[in-house]
Amino acid sequence: MGGPMSVNDNLPFIRQELDLIGDAVSLGKPILGVCLGAQLIAKALGARVYANAVNEIGWHPVYWTSAAERDPLHNGLRASETVFDWHAATFDLPTSAELLAYSDACCHQAFRVGENIYGLQFHLEVTPEMLADWFEQDVNCGDMREIETPIDPYVNADRLAELAALVFGRWSRGISHA
Numbered sequence: 001m002g003g004p005m006s007v008n009d010n011l012p013f014i015r016q017e018l019d020l021i022g023d024a025v026s027l028g029k030p031i032l033g034v035c036l037g038a039q040l041i042a043k044a045l046g047a048r049v050y051a052n053a054v055n056e057i058g059w060h061p062v063y064w065t066s067a068a069e070r071d072p073l074h075n076g077l078r079a080s081e082t083v084f085d086w087h088a089a090t091f092d093l094p095t096s097a098e099l100l101a102y103s104d105a106c107c108h109q110a111f112r113v114g115e116n117i118y119g120l121q122f123h124l125e126v127t128p129e130m131l132a133d134w135f136e137q138d139v140n141c142g143d144m145r146e147i148e149t150p151i152d153p154y155v156n157a158d159r160l161a162e163l164a165a166l167v168f169g170r171w172s173r174g175i176s177h178a
Contacts, residue, residue, distance in 0.1 A: 006089060007039045007049045018044045030116035030175045035087055038111070038119030045094035045113060052090040056105045058151045060085050062122060068100040071112060073170045081163060082156045083122040084131065090121070118171070124164040128153035 007014060021044035024031050033041040043049045061080040068074040090106050093099060094113055101110035101122075109121045126134075131153035 003036050005036070007036065007043045014040075021045075025117065028116070030171075031118070032171055033119045034125060035121060035123060038121050039087075039089055039091050041113075041117060041119045042091035042094050042097075042108075042111075045097070045117075047092040047094040047097075049089055049091040052088055052106055054105050055088045056085040056103065057087075058085065059083070059156050060103050060105065060122075062101040062103045062109045064101050065099050067098040067112075068110070071098075071100055072174060073112075073118065073167050074100055074110070077163070077166075082159065083124060083163070084126050084156070084160060085122050086134070087121060116174070124160060124167055126160065128157045 005011060005014065007018075017040050021031060021033075021041055025045065031041060033039075039049045059082050061082050063080045064074060064077055068077065085103070085106070087106070090108055093108055093111055097111040097113045097119075099108065099111055103109050103122075106121060111119050131151070135151065135153070
């Protein structure tokens with residue numbers, strides 16, 4: 001999932017995560033990374049991870065590509081969906097990755113490599129309660145000072161819960177059949 005650290009930080013657990021992802025890829029295991037997890041997948045697969053032009057924090061639309069229309073997790077979604085973002089980094093797409101979603105501020109919001117490796121830069125998993133907690137955490141205070149208008153954690157929560165149930169439900173069914 002996410003966190004305030006960078007995949008480029010020289011931290012033992014970051015190196016361990018990268019190794020674990022590499023092992024899972026070589027074994028053909030399914031992988032789903034969210035935010036920091038997507039960045040870790042990208043880096044483990046040889047892509048560059050770097051600062052995004054802007055910190056993308058709050059409710060933002062993502063736009064689905066034509067590849068998403070054919071994708072087992074994302075097909076049938078609206079042309080755009082409002083999701084929750086909280087990231088300062090972005091990444092280049094790994095070799096052979098298919099871009100599934102982008103936003104106005106971040107050109108790589110979701111990707112798939114092969115049949116079972118997914119990276120989502122946005123957060124489908126959050127609830128209003130989680131967001132309210134994140135907003136209060138000391139580690140996030142610097143990011144929150146950048147926000148010009150307070151973020152309402154409930155504004156798109158119902159639709160986000162529907163999207164989470166759909167995408168994560170499809171993911172779970174897909175790996176249970178694999």
